[in-house]
Amino acid sequence: MARNRILVLLLPLLLVLAAAPRACAGEKAPRPAPTFSLPTGHGTVALDSLRGKVVLVDFWASWCGPCHQSFPWLAAMHKKYADKGLKIVAVNVDKNAQAAAAFLLDHEAPFTVAYDPLGRTAAAYHVEGMPTSVLVGPDGKVLYTHIGFDPAKAAKLESVIQEACTR
Numbered sequence: 001m002a003r004n005r006i007l008v009l010l011l012p013l014l015l016v017l018a019a020a021p022r023a024c025a026g027e028k029a030p031r032p033a034p035t036f037s038l039p040t041g042h043g044t045v046a047l048d049s050l051r052g053k054v055v056l057v058d059f060w061a062s063w064c065g066p067c068h069q070s071f072p073w074l075a076a077m078h079k080k081y082a083d084k085g086l087k088i089v090a091v092n093v094d095k096n097a098q099a100a101a102a103f104l105l106d107h108e109a110p111f112t113v114a115y116d117p118l119g120r121t122a123a124a125y126h127v128e129g130m131p132t133s134v135l136v137g138p139d140g141k142v143l144y145t146h147i148g149f150d151p152a153k154a155a156k157l158e159s160v161i162q163e164a165c166t167r
Contacts, residue, residue: 030141033057033134034124038091038114045089045114047136054081054164055136056088059122062103063094064130070149071107077161078111084165085138091116093130133157137164 033055037046047055058074060067071090078088088111094100095117104113116122125134128147135144135157144160 030137030143033136033140033142034121036091036114036116036121036124038089038116038121040112040114045112047089047140050087050089050136051140052138053085053087054138054161056086056161057125057134057136058088058090059093059116059125059127059130059132059134060090061093061130062096062099066149067103067131068107069151070131070133071109073149073151073154075108075110077158081161081165082111086161086165088112089114091121093117093119093122093127135160135164138167 033047035047037044037048047057056074056077058070060070074088074090077086090109090111090113092100092103092113092115094103094115097115097117100115122132125132131147131149133144133146133149134142137143143164144157146157
């Protein structure tokens with residue numbers, strides 16, 4: 001009787017979890033990356049225009065402490081893998097454009113910086129924390145998602161980038 005009561009209580013939770021989008025690293029079945037077209041400092045960038053490339057979509061904000069550490073790493077990844085087909089699109093979610101501009105004065109960004117002040121693209125990608133990196137394969141499917149930035153764990157993301165660029 002108690003076991004049945006526990007099952008009745010847990011069943012709705014299990015159904016919700018089963019239906020939830022997979023946003024964790026190493027998901028089993030690649031899903032199509034949500035498309036976007038966002039403004040940049042020099043026009044727009046659209047994910048569809050990058051088809052055939054490996055794209056690292058990195059969501060960041062000026063108020064994000066780990067983003068201050070991730071930007072130099074992103075610049076290093078750009079330098080190391082751009083000629084192997086990697087494109088980086090750093091999507092800023094600040095509502096205040098001046099805060100984003102001030103951040104960029106302190107951090108080199110040799111890659112594309114796009115702006116999503118309404119957070120629609122971040123919502124489409126189910127971003128739960130800053131920064132969030134989403135690696136999209138040449139076929140437009142999500143290969144890997146990582147929330148946060150820890151320099152000690154950056155090697156894992158780099159190995160996934162390297163593997164995707166050599167396929």
